[in-house]
Amino acid sequence: xxxxxxxxxxxxxxxxxxxxxxxxxxxxxxxxxxxxxxxxxxxxxxxxxxxxxxxxxxxxxxxxxxxxxxxxxxxxxxxxxxxxxxxxxxxxxxxxxxxxxxxxxxxxxxxxxxxxxxxxxxxxxxxxxxxxxxxxxxxxxxxxxxxxxxxxxxxxxxxxxxxxxxxxxxxxxxxxxxxxxxxxxxxxxxxxxxxxxxxx
Amino acid sequence: xxxxxxxxxxxxxxxxxxxxxxxxxxxxxxxxxxxxxxxxxxxxxxxxxxxxxxxxxxxxxxxxxxxxxxxxxxxxxxxxxxxxx
Numbered sequence: 001x002x003x004x005x006x007x008x009x010x011x012x013x014x015x016x017x018x019x020x021x022x023x024x025x026x027x028x029x030x031x032x033x034x035x036x037x038x039x040x041x042x043x044x045x046x047x048x049x050x051x052x053x054x055x056x057x058x059x060x061x062x063x064x065x066x067x068x069x070x071x072x073x074x075x076x077x078x079x080x081x082x083x084x085x086x087x088x089x090x091x092x093x094x095x096x097x098x099x100x101x102x103x104x105x106x107x108x109x110x111x112x113x114x115x116x117x118x119x120x121x122x123x124x125x126x127x128x129x130x131x132x133x134x135x136x137x138x139x140x141x142x143x144x145x146x147x148x149x150x151x152x153x154x155x156x157x158x159x160x161x162x163x164x165x166x167x168x169x170x171x172x173x174x175x176x177x178x179x180x181x182x183x184x185x186x187x188x189x190x191x192x193x194x195x196x197x198x199x200x
Numbered sequence: 201x202x203x204x205x206x207x208x209x210x211x212x213x214x215x216x217x218x219x220x221x222x223x224x225x226x227x228x229x230x231x232x233x234x235x236x237x238x239x240x241x242x243x244x245x246x247x248x249x250x251x252x253x254x255x256x257x258x259x260x261x262x263x264x265x266x267x268x269x270x271x272x273x274x275x276x277x278x279x280x281x282x283x284x285x
Contacts, residue, residue: 034204034247035247035251036251037205037258080248145204160248183249183274197270
């Protein structure tokens with residue numbers, strides 16, 4: 001079935017092969033993909049929570065979240081629609097910071113978002129300095145179309161795992177497929193193994 | 201108006217390929233709010249796959265993911281889909 005996958009970035013021959021996973025193109029722009037309308041809720045109604053297999057809910061208002069220690073990270077990101085963006089610059093709060101002191105037997109998490117989007121990840125992919133709740137991109141507050149006020153950033157997995165408009169993490173004992181993982185997309189999504197779809 | 205939003209007509213070719221008939225005039229009923237309307241008039245968003253949403257309540261009516269010859273279709277948000285031949 002010859003169906004276009006859409007976005008076609010420029011194949012950059014000078015891009016180092018150890019930074020561009022198989023089947024990806026380097027994009028100079030930052031394409032916007034979305035499974036739903038862009039939420040634009042007031043920040044005084046925003047909060048971030050860690051729920052599920054934890055002793056009591058952890059919750060931060062926007063002001064409390066902004067008071068947490070932040071990190072600046074420069075990472076390559078890889079969208080399953082085949083564009084990659086090198087050296088993208090973000091600022092965010094490490095998920096390690098959010099989970100500091102959390103005692104849990106959970107091995108997985110579901111990120112949940114404004115608009116109902118969800119995505120699932122092993123907890124070990126969210127910890128150990130591998131994931132952030134990002135609130136700034138390229139030195140500016142994160143644009144709503146790119147997930148602002150805050151999105152999950154998990155650069156070592158395909159970018160659909162970096163859920164836009166994230167509002168929390170639900171820690172789970174089992175791996176519960178999210179919005180796209182229920183419908184064809186890979187449960188894990190390692191771009192270096194081209195884990196795009198079920199069975200990859 | 202959300203700049204990323206298309207309507208169901210934008211997926212007319214894909215739907216025709218999958219179902220083998222004209223689908224934009226098929227009538228879907230949202231399982232969330234019960235509203236019925238033509239597929240061509242629903243809201244369409246393009247994420248990792250395609251998400252068709254009810255123009256009245258915003259619930260997801262249908263998701264389609266295409267990977268070469270394989271296609272996954274999630275109909276859980278549709279109470280019924282009336283094909284008009």
